[in-house]
Each structure stands twice: as structure tokens, then as C-alpha cells.
Amino acid sequence: MALEDAGDEVDRAMGGAAKGLAYENPFAGVTSFLRRPLSKDLAGVDLAVSGIPFDQAVTHRPGARFGPRAVRAASAAMAGDVPYGWGYSPLDAFAVADAGDMAFDYASVAEVPGRIEAHVAGLIKTSSAILLGGDHSVTLPSLRAHAAKHGPLALCQFDAHPDTWSDDHAARVDHGTIIYKAVKEGLIDPKRSVQIGTRVEVEDEVDVGINRWDARAVHGRGPEAVAEAARAALGDGPVYVTFDIDGLDPAYAPGTGTPVWGGMTTAQTAVMLRGLAGIDMIGGDVVEVSPPFDHAEITALAGAHIAYDLIALWGWTRRR
DSSP, X not given: OOGGGGGGOOOTTTTXXXXXXXXXXXXXXXXXXXXXXXXXXXXXXXXXXXXXXXXXXXXXXXXXXXXXXXXXXXXXXXXXXXXXTSSSOHHHHSOEEEEEEOOOOTTOGGGHHHXXXXXXXXXXXXXXXXXXXXXXXXXXXXXXXXXXXXXXXXXXXXXSSOOOBOOOOTXXXXXXXXXXXXXXXXXXXXGGOEEESOOOOOTTBOOOOOEEEOHHHHHHXXXXXXXXXXXXXXXXXEEEEEEEGGGBOTTXXXXXXXXXXXXXXXXXXXXXXXXXXXXXXXXXXXXXXXXXXXXXXXXXXHHHHHHHHHHHHHHHTTXX
């Protein structure tokens, strides 16, 4: 299949092959992430992409429930491309499927974290998984599922916010307390975890001992140096990568619930993700894309590129 064959390829998501680039017209056809086959049957699948369209844990602007759909649509434009700078094609090397969105009752908010944990546990029983949020609260139950399989994880978090506000109420579902709870529950090892791009100061934030390079460090030291330091801290153990789209400056990601100025550029982000190559990434997510506040698909496109690079990062140590 080559680019000129686009006239004969359509709706690859409907039972198409799980490997290989897709060349159908990006403006037509059934939408799936990177035109991967839509399937709940993950037999023979190396990595599954799944949406968690939940945004009822936000503190400011809602809308991330529409994030998975928008990121999928934006990804159609890159389904025929190899991710830049990686030197290999993860879609040729691995069987990747779009497992669709998780079903849940939007009115039963307290039940959602448990459903996410069970959903992710099912995905990673035989495959690896990358989630499309949804707000950042989806990461905590995903970490629970991954830690149950792999043991305590190193966390690599790109975010404007540290998400370490104190919260000792088990029933609360809040996107700003997930890292505090993850450390408290022993899901992640703070000494091997990193936060990149932070740039807010909150009086009641709890210092949980995670290595941190704020946005000014990225601008001052440069993305290559920050990636090198982060990779050293993450070590050789299993790593979960979570990317809150508000880690990017609002100029590059206006469509998000809690934008903060002074953030990372998309160019810096691409360099850092490539610079992490070699870590043992076992899963990850891209969250907080909020299409109602986006324009020209700027944020959705950034989210799609990041998710594609996460697939490349996941596959780097698994290439055949």
C-alpha cells in the first residue's frame, strides 16, 4: 500500500489490518485512532488505545469528555506517516488496535474510578494500553491497574500542575489530587518519578518527594537536558507516562480546562519524548483535551501527535 493507493482504501477501521500505515483520505471514513481497527477483541494485539470520556472531576472548565473523539479525528491526518525522528514505524512493527471508549453511567460518578481500573485491567491482561482522556482523574485508576500487574511504578508526568493537593477522602474524585493519592497508595515510587512542565504555586500542595523540572527549567536548561535527567531518574523499572495537555503553553493547547501561561512548546515536547527513548514504558495516557475551548484543532492535533509518540516510545524497547 502506498500513498497513491488512497483512492482504493476506505474505512480501514472496519476490520482492517492491525499493522501498517493507512492511506485513506483523512477527511473521510470511519474515525479510529490512526485508522487502527476498532475491536474489543484484543487477541493478537500488542497495544490497545482506548478512550475514557469522563470529565466530572474538573475544577474549572469541563469538556474533556469530548477529548477522545477529537483526538481520534485529528489523528486521521497522520495515519499514513511514520512519527518524525524515531527511526522506525511503530504501526508496521506492532499490532495496534482502537478498543473504543469505556462505557459508564455518567450519573454514577463515584463508580467511575472502579470501572476505569477494571477496564484498564482487562486491556492490559494480554496487551499494553494507552488511554485518551477525559480529565486527569482517569490516571489514578489506570495506575492502580498497572501497579497490580507490574508492582510500584515510576511515573513520568507532563503537566502544568503537580496534582499533589492533599485529599484523604476515598470517595472524592478529583483531577488535582491524583498524584498525592498514588504516592500514598504505594502505586508509584516518588524517588523514581518525575514531573515536567509544572508552573503553579498552591499553598496547600503536599511535597511527595517527586523529582521535578518545571517549565522554566525546560526553557532554561533545554528539552534535551531535561529529558536526559528525567530518563536517569526513571531508571530501568516499569514507567507509566501521563501527559496532561495543559503541560503545553495555551498558545499550543488552548483547548483545556485549566490553562496556565509560560508552558512548554510542542517542539520542546517532541524533543523530550524522543529523548526518553529506552525507558521501560508499560502504559500511559493523554488527558484534558477539551474541544469546546479549542480552535483549528490545535489542541486535538497536539494530543494526537503526543499519543502517537507515546506509542513510539512504548515500542522503542520492544522493536523486533
